[in-house]
Amino acid sequence: MSEASLLLEVEGLAKRWPGAAAAAVSDVSFALAEGERVALVGASGSGKTTLARLIVRLIEPDRGAIRFAGRDLLALSGERLRRLRAGLQLVFQDPLAALDPRRRVGRQVADPLRVHGLVPRADRPAAVAALFDRVGLDPALAERFPHELSGGQRQRVAIARALACRPLLLLLDEPVAQLDVSVKVQILNLLDRLRREEGLAWLLITHDLGAARAASDRILVMAEGRIVEEGPTAAVLAAPRAAATRALVAAEPRLPPPEPDPGPQPFTAPSVSPRTM
Amino acid sequence: MSAVLLELRGLAVSLPLGRRLVRALRGLDLELSAGERLALVGESGSGKSTALLAIAGLLPEEARVEGSRRFPLLGREVVPGRDFGLVLQDPFASLNPVLSVGEQIGEVLVAHRGARWSEARRASAVLLERVGIGDPERRLGDPPHRFSGGQRQRIAIAMAIAAGPRLLLADEPTSSLDTVVQSQILALLDGLVREQGMALLLVTHDLAVASRIADRIAVLYAGRLVESGPAHRLLRAPRHPYTRALLAVARDLERAGAGPLAEIAGPTLDPTDRMQGCAFAPRCPFAVARCTDERPAWRGHPRDGVACHRVEP
Amino acid sequence: MSDAFARFARNPAALLAALLLAALALAAALAPRLWPIDPEAVDGPPLLHPFTDPAHPLGTDRLGRDLLARLLFGARISLVVALAAAFASLLIGSAVGLAAGLAGGRIDDLLMRITDAFQTVPGFLLALAFVSVLGPEAESVVLAIAASSWTGPARIVRAEILSLARRDFVLAAVAVGLPRVEIAWRVLLPNALPPVLAYACASIASAVLIESALSFLGLADPNRASWGAMIAEGRAVLVREPWLSIWPGLALLVTVLAVNLVGEGLDDALAPRRARP
Known part of the structure; x- marks a missing residue:
């Protein structure tokens, strides 16, 4: 992708909470192009939610630079920050908490x-x-x-x-983590349709590799406040290199393959006749 | 299979909401044998959590209950904590924030095992070690907020098994945890249940989680059982159209690539509706007129069967 | 809001109490028409027993003034003063609490120290001091009661604002680009107010009592009938002619009880999610 199409550039971003032993986010750099779907995965406590809030400046970073749509986000304040931030929207994990009751x-x-x-x-x-x-x-x-x-x-x-x-960019913070599987796929499909129609880009923050697989082309893996692995989603998840990525892949709950069971069955093979109308 | 530990017959639970009634369970038949590991799978609104609360005898006072709940192997009075342990979804809410974890585990031992506090302390440390908390002696005195979410869930499990119950009830015990911790907690539960020969009733919305730990899976839809069977049979050769659709969606998410994911289309049932036929009929590609008019009877064995007009016996 | 109203209406005790208060307010407002006897005029024999003369159903006081008329006119003073005082304390308290919660830092410290200072003096003594300095007019009684009771709402609003500011829906409002003033006004205040409203409603009860106590001590306008003053007048003949004190005492009891019930009903009705299964 060319320089000109870069939508979000994060460089050397760092944040340590007062009194904390380790930094929540340390020296994180990455870029995201217009219309690109990127997943940011990691176990809880890896710093991914802090990173998302730093990017929208709900938290102020200790160090680093954020450029959004060609402008220095950290240099802005007041009215101009408000305007620019509109182009960069956060979708929260718990939609009940994210809406004014x-x-x-x-x-x-x-x-x-x-x-x-x-x-x-x-x-x-x-x-x-x-x-x-x-x-x-x-x-x-x-x-x-x-x-x-x-x-x-x-x-x-x-x-x-x-x-x-x-917006040009959505920061999706575990948007489907609290939803049932059937609702989860509906939301993921909706997001995908909107992206194609509106040319949106997104950063999907999740610990759910299924969601990452379905909704990203590129993946960033975070552990202990740093990005430890990066690459095309399918390739990274098929052959994870970093320990954190391997742990995530190994922990993913997976269904057994769908071959018919060779064992004894109480009934004849399952048969549902399609509707004849 | 061994003797029946828990038996539900026609369990129906309604909860008043304003002037209407939410029909959370519409007649549930379920059996659980001693030592069996059963996953009750359903989406929100399926009544799976209500079923668990009903089994635990923890329904709110205003709930209207029909049908029966029996524990044939236990005494007449079933005491929570002693006869069954309960693990809930949110480990942040299920521990008392002002008591140390040692006091909370010890309390269970004192109340149900007649232990003295000095013994309870030692036993609590053993339990903490067993659920995988390092340096248990020292950590007994810590309050819950000194522990991470996964550790708290381990402590909640230690409390649930402290009195040595024959049944462990778990309501989405891993769904507020990330996948790495989730898989550790599932492994822990699996090991404990095997070691102690406890029966496990796991409520979850996630078939993959169920497949990790359950011998048998029962699928709930709109307050009724639609299918039940040995986990390997149900996951590989699902019979009910809803189970098939749910599995198709979950599988699609596992291998997803380009293009939209499989969805289960159609409207869900309003929980306040009275229902004549099959609740899944409006979303079912195989539905015929009979499906909306007549409640499908259970076909097959109580432990391996399906409630669907369209499945050939 | 219609939801909250329906929930309130389903609470029989609160509804009954609200109707009772409305009837009392109406009776007080329409006193000259309902019972056209001058409460200050000597209208019959002194110390007439209740239920003996249909012209004076509740009897007369030591000067032969009609007790029913005095009770109805007394309700005017008691209710108006109490309502005005509760409203004023709500207004002052919310403004201080909102300012402290939003500004944070030194302004917060300063406002909270002032609040502390007011709270160290017992409320009734503070009211007493105010009235003795400002004089016995109704306005100064209102001010005195407000001065002694605004600290409660101030603390509640500040605590609510501080806890709300970390909630997702407030962050979402920031992310969407709502200006600060609008977030304070449209998002924070409406969510912070319900517990304060319930508190303020209950504080009407204490305002009624403080007003009566001030009147009882003779510190309020002596030329107007008020429940506290009536009890004070009855005190001299309490043993032989107790009804002089019983009538205003009963009125006070019922009013305070009703106000508290309405307050509790409001508290339940305005908490939309606490009441739900």
């Missing part, structure tokens, strides 16, 4: 449209309905409160709110 979800999706002056007041309900539609939600749900939605619906709302900012 006391406001209707439609209002929360409308917030970015309002504060960034993207859509005039009169057109906002229609714009919110369109966003709900894009993430596969019934626009009527805009009138609900977060606790009145299912887990999958809440995560869709959170994604709609991120999309409302018209």
Whole structure:
């Protein structure tokens, strides 16, 4: 990929919490191109969530540089930081915690449209309905409160709110870790569709290799605050080199292969007749 | 198989929500033998956690319960902690933050084994060592916040097995942990259950987790059992369309490459609905009119069978 | 909010208490029409027993003034002063708590030390001091009560703000680009207020009591009927003519009880997720 298409460049980023023995993030550098899908994996405590919050400047780093869309993110403040940060949206692990419990979800999706002056007041309900539609939600749900939605619906709302900012990059912090398998694939498919339609890039932070496999082309493996391995997702997971990567791959719960069981069966072979209608 | 330890017959649980009733369980039949390891698998809303609470006798007061729960091998009064241990999902919430872990494990021993505190202390250290906490003597005095999430789950397991129960109930014990810790905890549970000859009822939404540890898997959908069978049979040759779909999704996620993942399309059942037929019918590619009208009867053995009109016997 | 209202309406004790308070407020407001007797006029024989003369159903006091009229007019003073004082303490307390919680650092320290200083003096003594300096007018009684009770709301709001600031939905609001003022106003304050509202509601009860106690001591306007003053007047003949004190005492008891029940009902109703299974 060419220099010009780089969307996010992180260089020598470091953060140590006051009083902590080891740095949460130490000397992390990587780059991410426009439209690229990158996974950041690691065990809990490896520093991946801290790194994500450093990148959106919810935490201030001790050292290092972050360039986003060609601008130095760390040099900005106030209004200009607010504007630029809109292009870089965070999607949280627990969508119930990430939504204000006391406001209707439609209002929360409308917030970015309002504060960034993207859509005039009169057109906002229609714009919110369109966003709900894009993430596969019934626009009527805009009138609900977060606790009145299912887990999958809440995560869709959170994604709609991120999309409302018209971002170039999504920082997905374990977006499917708390969801059932069937809902998980729906959200992953939704994200993929949105990426293709909007040309989004993302950094998917996860400990779930299944999600990383499905939703990234390149993978960064983090351990003890550092990036210890990097490469194409399929290749890295097929032949992991770093110890941390090997541990992750070995620990992944996997199903046994689906051959028919040779052992004795109480019934004849399973047979479900397809619907004839 | 050995004697039946736990038997549920037609267990139905409804919880009032405002003026409506959430039908969490709609008639569950389940057997668990002594020493058997059973995984109860289902997605949120399937009633799997309610089933576990019902078995543990910990349903909220306002719950309406029908059907029966019996422990044929245990005395008439089944005491939590003594007759069964309970491990919950969130190890941060399930330990008392103001007591040391030694006190919390010791309490179980004193209450259910009639141990004296001095003995309880020694036994607690042994238990901590057994669940893989290093330097147990010294760490007995530490409060829960000095331990990591995985360590706390180990401590919760030590408490659950302290009184030597015949049954261990575990509700998503690893789903708040990362995969590396998850696999360690599963290995620990596996070893403990084998060593002590305990029966295990593991509630999980993850078939891969179930496959790591269970002899038998029972799949719940909308408050009813749709399929049950030996783990190797159910995972390799699933019979119910829902089990098949769930497995297809999980397998797709394991090998995913380009293109969208397999999904289970269609609406889920409103938990307050009364249900006539099969709850999966609206999402089932094989559904016929009978599926929405008539509740499918259980076909086959109670421990290896399926509830589906469309499966040929 | 309609949700909260429905939950409140399902709590029979709170609903009954609210209706009772509404009836009391209405009776106080419409006193001149409901019972057109001047509470300060000598209208009958002194110390008339209750239930003996239909013109004075609750009897008369030592000067022959109608007790029912005095009770109704007394309710005006008690309720208005208590409501105004609770509102003022809520306003001052929330402003201080919000400022301290948001600003942090030295401003937080300063505001909290001031709060400490107010809290070291027992509330009633503080009110006593204020009234003796400012005079017996209703306004100064309101100010005195507010001065002695704003520290509670201030501490609650500050604690809520500090715990909310670390929650995901507040970080999400920052990430989406909401300006600081808007986050304070739209996100933090509405989520911090419910426990304070419940507290403030309960503090109305203590305001009613403080007002009565000040009147009892003769520190409030002596020319207007008030429950505390009525009890004080009845004290001299308490043994022989107890109803002089019993009527205002009962009114005080019922009001304080009702206010507390409404406060508890509000607390339950405004916590959307605590009440759910």
